[in-house]
Amino acid sequence: MTENKKRPNPIDIHVGSRIRLRRNMIGMSQEKLGEQLGITFQQIQKYEKGTNRVGASRLQAIGGIMNVPVSYFFEDAPRDGAGGPEFGEPPAPSFETDFLSTTEGIQLFRSFTKITDPKVRRRVLDLIKVLAAEEE
Incomplete structure (x- = not known):
């Protein structure tokens, strides 16, 4: 019997990394963001890792709290087919994301x-x- 663990979608990983990036840029903790959304910091961790998909209304709420438009979370996102990574392959991190994650x-x-x-x-x-x- 083969194990079939579902890997996070590259877009979910990218959106999560943009949430983490913005949260760190404004100096907000996972706990504070979770508190403002009415969820646990563990749920924020899952969003940031791409393990759990962020729904549209929740993403809009996150954008409002962090003072960015929803489109911010999709900037430089991988595209299926159009020269981007293959489906299921994690997106290559950008230099800016790597730098601002330190x-x-x-x-x-x-x-x-x-x-x-x-x-x-x-x-x-x-x-x-x-x-x-x-x-x-």
């Missing part, structure tokens, strides 16, 4: 967005470019 990435994002002076922002960006070039 503690350093989140801290850098939050700190950089607090800088209001465009000249200072430009200097910070120039500094990062110089440091990155030194690494090569």
